[in-house]
Amino acid sequence: MAGSKRPRVRVLRPKRTQVLAARTYEQLVDRDHPVRAVWAAVEALDMSDFERAIRARPHHAGRAAVDPRLLLALWVYGQMEGLSSAHAIAARLRTDVAYWWLCGGVNVSAHTLS
Numbered sequence: 001m002a003g004s005k006r007p008r009v010r011v012l013r014p015k016r017t018q019v020l021a022a023r024t025y026e027q028l029v030d031r032d033h034p035v036r037a038v039w040a041a042v043e044a045l046d047m048s049d050f051e052r053a054i055r056a057r058p059h060h061a062g063r064a065a066v067d068p069r070l071l072l073a074l075w076v077y078g079q080m081e082g083l084s085s086a087h088a089i090a091a092r093l094r095t096d097v098a099y100w101w102l103c104g105g106v107n108v109s110a111h112t113l114s
Contacts, residue, residue, distance in 0.1 A: 025104045028097040035077055035098040042073040066112055073102055074113060086113035 029035055050068035077098065078089040090110035092099045 025101050029101045033098060033101075034080065035102055038073050038077045038080070039102060042069050042076065045069070045072075047072075066106060066108055070102065070106060070108065071113065074099070074108065077102060086110040089113055 054065045056065045087110045
């Protein structure tokens with residue numbers, strides 16, 4: 001088999017840019033970060049009219065809805081940061097720890113924000 005080419009191999013390569021440190025969402029932003037004030041203000045609002053429209057209920061099939069407080073907080077904080085579109089906010093959800101803190105692991109898309 002002299003002269004024949006060997007097929008390329010498929011291997012797992014190291015990815016050294018991965019984050020290793022385990023941290024909670026609470027540890028991502030300082031206690032005096034403005035995003036915490038936004039959350040505190042939004043959390044204090046009566047959102048019962050918005051919650052009434054949510055069809056997801058305990059012990060029924062279907063996916064849970066995103067908390068209306070979270071959506072409002074994302075818009076308020078986004079506006080404070082100069083963002084004016086759902087796509088701009090959704091882009092920050094992938095890169096900015098303040099938005100990660102707000103979401104606390106909840107996936108929010110630009111479509112949901114719209």
